[in-house]
Amino acid sequence: MERNQLLLFLSFLLSAVATVLGIVQIATSSGSSRFSAGTGGGLFQTSEIGAVVLSIGGEIHSGESTYDSTGADTILRELRDIGEDSNIKGILVEINSPGGTVAASQEIFNELLELRKTKKIVVSMKDVAASGGYYIASASDYIFAHNGTITGSIGVISFSPNFKGLMDRYGVSVRTYKAGKYKDMYSPFRDSTAEEDEMINKQLTDTYRRFVEDVAKGRNKTVKSVEELAEGKIYSGEDAFRNKLVDDIGGRREAHKKLSELCLYDGLIPLIEKEITPFDRFLQSIGVLFEGKALQAHKLSLLFQSQVLVILPSSLGKLSL
Helix, strand or coil: CHHHHHHHHHHHHHHHHHHHHHHHHHHHHCCCCCEEECCCCCECCCCCCEEEEEEEECEEECCCCECCEEEHHHHHHHHHHHHHCCCEEEEEEEEEECCEEHHHHHHHHHHHHHHCCCCEEEEEEEEEEECHHHHHHCCCCEEEECCCCEEECCCCECCCCCCHHHHHHCCCCCCCCCCCCCCCCCCCCCCCCHHHHHHHHHHHHHHHHHHHHHHHHHHCCCHHHHHHHCCCCEEEHHHHHHCCCCCEECCHHHHHHHHHHHCCCCCCCCEEEECCCHHHHHHHHHHHHHHHHHHHHHHHHHHHHCCCEECCCHHHCCCCC
8 A cells, every 4th residue: 555655656746847847848948949059159040050960869760759769750850940941051960770661761861862952961870870870871971980880781671470380389370351362461370472472572672772772872873883782781880981881980070070171161060959958858767767668669569560671680789679
C-alpha cells in the first residue's frame, strides 16, 4: 500500500514539474528564435548572414525525430525553412547514423540535393555514417570524415523472421485469411515461394540501383565507379578518402572552415545551431528513464513495417533500436 502511494506521489510530482516547465517553455519561446548562433553570440536574426548546423543522428526513419533518432518529416521541415531564408548561405550537416529506411533516406537526400543549387553544404561524419547515413552525405558539396569513421555500406537489405521450423516441432500452426495471392509474402509462419523470392530480389535490385545512381549523382562520379565501391562494403574514413567516397579527413573545425570558403565568407561564417531548451532536455530524460524498452519495441516495429531497410550490417555492431 505504501509503495503504491509513493508511486502515485512521484507520478503527481513529475506531472507538476512537466506542467511548470511547459509553461516556462511557452513563455520563453514565444518571442525567440528556434536557433541560436554558435559563433558570435546572441540569438539568430534573419538580418545576419550565417550557416545552419543540421544533425542527423541515430536510426533514420519516416515521421518525427526522437531524442536518439532522425525523422525525415522533422528534417525536411527544417531544410525547407532554411531554403526560404536568403541570409542562410550554407549548411553544416553532422552525421552519426548507421542508416535506416529507404524512403526516409531518399527524401532527405533529394531535399539536400535541391538545396545545393542555392546553398553550400558540407558534411562532417562522426563515428558512423554508413548506408542511409552515407546516402544523405553524398548530396553535399564536400564530405569530411575522421580516420576512424565507419562509412560506405552502399547496399540494401530486406529480412523477415521464419518460425516455421519451430512451430512444426511443437505442432503449432497459423491459419491465414487473405485477399490477394502475395498479401502474406513476408509472413514469418511459412517458407516463401520461389516466385516470392524473385519478386523480393527484384525490389532489392531496383532499390540498390537507385542508391548507387543517387550516390553517383551526388558525388559527381560514374555509376560504374560507385558500383565498384558498393555491394555493402564498409570503409574506415581513411580508406573512404583513398577511394574518394569522402573529400578530406577532419571534423567540425575543418568542415566549418571549408563551408566558410565555399560560402565566400571572410573568416569563419557564424554557425546557427538549433536551440535545445531545458524543457527539451527534461523530455529527453523522461524518455530515457521511463519509455525504455517500450520505446525500443516501438522503433523496432516501425523498422519492420518497412519491407526494405537500408542499415549497417549487424556484423559491425548492433543498430541501436
